[in-house]
Amino acid sequence: MIGDEFFMKMAFQEAQLASEEDEIPVGAIITCHNRVISKAHNQTEQLNDVTAHAEMLAFTSAAEALGAKYLTDCTLYVTLEPCVMCAGAAFWTQISKIVYAAPDPKRGFSKQGSLLHPKTIIEQGPFAIESEALLKKFFAGKR
Amino acid sequence: MIGDEFFMKMAFQEAQLASEEDEIPVGAIITCHNRVISKAHNQTEQLNDVTAHAEMLAFTSAAEALGAKYLTDCTLYVTLEPCVMCAGAAFWTQISKIVYAAPDPKRGFSKQGSLLHPKTIIEQGPFAIESEALLKKFFAGKR
Numbered sequence A, B: 001m002i003g004d005e006f007f008m009k010m011a012f013q014e015a016q017l018a019s020e021e022d023e024i025p026v027g028a029i030i031t032c033h034n035r036v037i038s039k040a041h042n043q044t045e046q047l048n049d050v051t052a053h054a055e056m057l058a059f060t061s062a063a064e065a066l067g068a069k070y071l072t073d074c075t076l077y078v079t080l081e082p083c084v085m086c087a088g089a090a091f092w093t094q095i096s097k098i099v100y101a102a103p104d105p106k107r108g109f110s111k112q113g114s115l116l117h118p119k120t121i122i123e124q125g126p127f128a129i130e131s132e133a134l135l136k137k138f139f140a141g142k143r
Helices: A004-019 A053-064 A084-093 A128-142 B002-020 B054-066 B084-093 B130-140
Strands: A029-030 A037-041 A074-082 A097-102 A119-125 B027-032 B037-043 B074-080 B097-102 B121-124
Touching: A004 A029, A004 A037, A004 A053, A004 A074, A004 A128, A029 A053, A029 A097, A037 A053, A053 A074, A053 A084, A074 A084, A074 A128, A074 B054, A084 B084, A128 B074, A128 B084, A128 B121, B002 B027, B002 B037, B002 B054, B002 B097, B002 B130, B027 B054, B037 B054, B054 B074, B074 B130, B097 B130
Parallel strands: A074 A097, A097 A119, B074 B097, B097 B121
Antiparallel strands: A029 A037, A029 A074, B027 B037, B027 B074
16 A cells, blocks of 8 residues: 555655765655655755755655645655754645654754644654664765 | 945845745845855745745855855845744855844744854844835735
8 A cells, every 4th residue: 555654665765866876865755645746865965055955855846746836735755854944945835744754853843843834744754764774874984 | 335234235126126026025145255146036936936035046046156065154135034944044054144134023033943053143134124115015915
């Protein structure tokens, strides 16, 4: 059955792609009625743009795919808890649901209180261990 | 003398441009050692992208202009207090200073606590009345 496991695996594969491109390995998928409408991974190095997080790129391409400004019937799957910027962007999109894999106690938005749109459901989902391990391996290789 | 007044006037002119294009009238300028390196205004309608705030576009083009990821020696002039997303983006850019014109009690980042980078100075600057009046006029025209 197609569900969180299936979509988060796709997000994780995006994170693996990021890692291969020497980008911080975070991946994101946006679905609309169980159909994938956008895929993205961190591209801050390639685009020389610290705002080019997986979620930001996914939001922009999802809106383009839908031809609609708001993502009210969509779900974001992302391998790391969104940062403040990405949570703030999610607010503007009015996205229905966010499922993240690994929590981010240092830079995650949740420690700042409720930044999301009141309509947005937030859940911690599958692939937390794998996503965190991929990030740790990446940063260990940088030391 | 070139200073806050001069640069905020340019940001205000960008906001006026936005208004002419039927975009929410917010404008932004980024300077580096008193040289303007990027100019932008809200383009959420034109780009069909709710994340296309003046500040986000200005950050991206400033990094491109400098060929550097971080905006450590730069100042952002913006006609409205940044939202959570833009404050979160400013965090990642490590920008030195933010000067805004009109406060935004409803959507401004400051009510959420300290979202900015500890290195970033934040100031309320000139053109507050003009910037607010431009926004009010725009929204009045939408009713």
